[in-house]
Amino acid sequence: xxxxxxxxxxxxxxxxxxxxxxxxxxxxxxxxxxxxxxxxxxxxxxxxxxxxxxxxxxxxxxxxxxxxxxxxxxxxxxxxxxxxxxxxxxxxxxxxxxxxxxxxxxxxxxxxxxxxxxxxxxxxxxxxxxxxxxxxxxxxxxxxxxxxxxxxxxxxxxxxxxxxxxxxxxxxxxxxxxxxxxxxxxxxxxxxxxxxxxxxxxxxxxxxxxxxxxxxxxxxxxxxxxxxxxxxxxxxxxxxxxxxxxxxxxxxxxxxxxxxxxxxxxxxxxxxxxxxxxxxxxxxxxxxxx
Numbered sequence: 001x002x003x004x005x006x007x008x009x010x011x012x013x014x015x016x017x018x019x020x021x022x023x024x025x026x027x028x029x030x031x032x033x034x035x036x037x038x039x040x041x042x043x044x045x046x047x048x049x050x051x052x053x054x055x056x057x058x059x060x061x062x063x064x065x066x067x068x069x070x071x072x073x074x075x076x077x078x079x080x081x082x083x084x085x086x087x088x089x090x091x092x093x094x095x096x097x098x099x100x101x102x103x104x105x106x107x108x109x110x111x112x113x114x115x116x117x118x119x120x121x122x123x124x125x126x127x128x129x130x131x132x133x134x135x136x137x138x139x140x141x142x143x144x145x146x147x148x149x150x151x152x153x154x155x156x157x158x159x160x161x162x163x164x165x166x167x168x169x170x171x172x173x174x175x176x177x178x179x180x181x182x183x184x185x186x187x188x189x190x191x192x193x194x195x196x197x198x199x200x201x202x203x204x205x206x207x208x209x210x211x212x213x214x215x216x217x218x219x220x221x222x223x224x225x226x227x228x229x230x231x232x233x234x235x236x237x238x239x240x241x242x243x244x245x246x247x248x249x250x251x252x253x254x255x256x257x258x259x260x261x262x263x264x265x266x267x268x269x270x271x272x273x274x275x276x277x278x279x280x281x282x283x284x285x286x287x288x289x290x
Contacts, residue, residue, distance in 0.1 A: 028067050030096040035076045036068075038083055041110050041134075055088035064089060067098040071109060077101070080109050107139050115150050125181035126174045129163045159185060167193050170200045179203065182210040186217055195220065253281055 068082035079086055080102060089097050104112070114131050136146055143161070147154040163171065163184055170187060173179040183203050190196040199220070203213045242259055249257035249268070256271040272278045 026100040026102075028098050028100060031068075031070065031077060031099045032096055033086070033090055033094060036070065036086060036097070036099075037073065037076050037078050038086070039079045039109065039113055041106075041113065052084065052087050052091060055084060056091040059085070059088050059092045059094060064094070064097055067100050069102055069112070070099045071102050071104050078109070080104060080112050110135055110138070111149055124175055124177065125160060125163055125184065126171045129160045132157060132161055133164060162188055167196055169197055173200055173204060180210070183208075183213055186210060186213045189221060190217060253284065255281070 064085055066082070066085070068085055069080040070077040071080055077099070082099075086097065110131075114135060132146055135141060136143070141149075143154050143157045146152075147157045160181075163174070163181065165188055166174075166184055170179065170184060174181060174184050179200055183200070187196050187199055190199060199213065199216060202208065202216075208216070246257055246259040249259070249270075253270055255273070255277060258269040258271075260266050260269075270281060272281055
């Protein structure tokens with residue numbers, strides 16, 4: 001029951017748009033769904049059928065709580081903000097939707113659509129990068145100009161745009177949510193296309209963390225810094241030495257000590273089973289540190 005309630009609240013909130021345009025100062029009209037057209041410059045390309053279906057269910061129950069923002073286009077209207085609600089309303093069989101009509105230039109329309117999606121985090125990183133680049137190219141804007149318009153730091157804009165340097169196949173993995181933006185940024189220094197794709201596929205298949213992928217890329221770029229692999233004899237000797245070291249720690253601390261890792265890195269865990277145990281271990285370490 002709690003899970004169902006939480007999901008209902010989530011979809012209700014998804015139906016509410018952040019008030020970036022002050023609805024109190026604008027007249028809300030009811031516009032026929034059939035006279036509304038999606039924005040051809042909409043930066044978001046993928047909407048997710050499941051999310052739209054859930055939002056449609058919310059609209060059936062609660063209605064549309066926040067009006068769409070439209071601009072006149074001949075006898076019809078183009079969506080400036082609220083395409084998810086428009087799609088969900090169509091799916092829900094709604095005939096009219098509440099809307100605010102704005103007189104906007106094409107540039108301002110694109111800016112608002114981009115801001116809406118970026119601030120709601122509805123865009124994946126590649127869609128965001130493409131939208132930013134289109135905005136800059138179409139209106140001769142700098143990264144600084146775009147940063148001021150959409151309320152983001154310039155380094156954030158630069159980092160997002162750098163994703164377009166990746167091979168198209170790697171970009172597609174980000175679109176499909178097989179690779180995170182963090183993983184993708186890590187691969188930018190890998191200029192060899194085949195190696196970049198190979199690492200991207202490996203990260204996706206093996207579920208590598210961003211840190212693990214960073215390490216792989218670092219060793220790829222600077223192979224001389226990569227730890228040399230041990231042969232079987234060295235591994236056996238190291239395992240024996242590590243086991244002996246752990247046994248010695250067990251005797252010294254008179255409790256169970258676990259040692260995980262190798263000579264390069266790892267961790268030591270000292271167990272204690274009572275307050276007296278902990279105080280005794282503390283006193284021993286305190287003496288050794290003096």
